[in-house]
Amino acid sequence: MVYAKHRTMPTPVQLRIWRDYIETAEALRTRLTGRLQNESSLSSGDYQVLLALSEAEQHTIRSSELAAMIGWERSRLSHHLGRMEKRQLIRRIPCADAVHGIDVIATDPGLELFRAGSVPHLRAVKEIFIDALSPEQLIQVEDIAIVLRRHLGLDSEVGTRE
Incomplete structure (x- = not known):
């Protein structure tokens, strides 16, 4: 099983998913930061x-x-x-x-x-992140973020769905 928890090291598939996540999150952050700086100083x-x-x-x-x-x-x-x-x-x-x-x-x-x-920053968030995802995918991203925040002990900082 690809997602087995009993392994001590991540599988190649798990590492690919991790790397895709990290690289995508960094690309989002870089683009949003650049737009914020350019549009608002x-x-x-x-x-x-x-x-x-x-x-x-x-x-x-x-x-x-x-x-x-x-x-x-x-x-x-x-x-x-x-x-x-x-x-x-x-x-x-x-x-x-x-x-x-x-x-x-x-x-x-x-x-x-x-x-x-x-x-302009919130417009960029919508264009770069929100518009790329369906409503169902946004809910999935939220669910994943909640699970990760709880796992990291950030429960008090978890938002609520509106």
């Missing part, structure tokens, strides 16, 4: 940060929480926030309730750039 990192801040109460999140939300190391986030701060997309201030914490706040220009960039 936002990097995918900028977009991730501004998305989280746009959804946060008062557009503010503690930097350690932001790092966890977007899955980045704190040092990577700190460097990226420094670049965003120079472009006046965000501000960093000491937390009012902690000695060592930093709050990250989306600025009005940052939120405006995020909103303006979201329209």
Whole structure:
């Protein structure tokens, strides 16, 4: 059986499926990132940060929480926030309730750039990903993502079907 779980090493067919998945996911990410950058002057990192801040109460999140939300190391986030701060997309201030914490706040220009960039970005997501799949295939992709996220212990981050 091709998908037998008792093998210690993946079969050639399983490795081909894995490689096809990884290469396709990377191609999707590369195309979406390129379109986002070209159409909005936002990097995918900028977009991730501004998305989280746009959804946060008062557009503010503690930097350690932001790092966890977007899955980045704190040092990577700190460097990226420094670049965003120079472009006046965000501000960093000491937390009012902690000695060592930093709050990250989306600025009005940052939120405006995020909103303006979201329209072409979501259009690209539809054109590059959603339009390529039937409604049934989209549900299959969602089912696979749910299973993988649960397997990786990301249950709390699994979305719900609408």
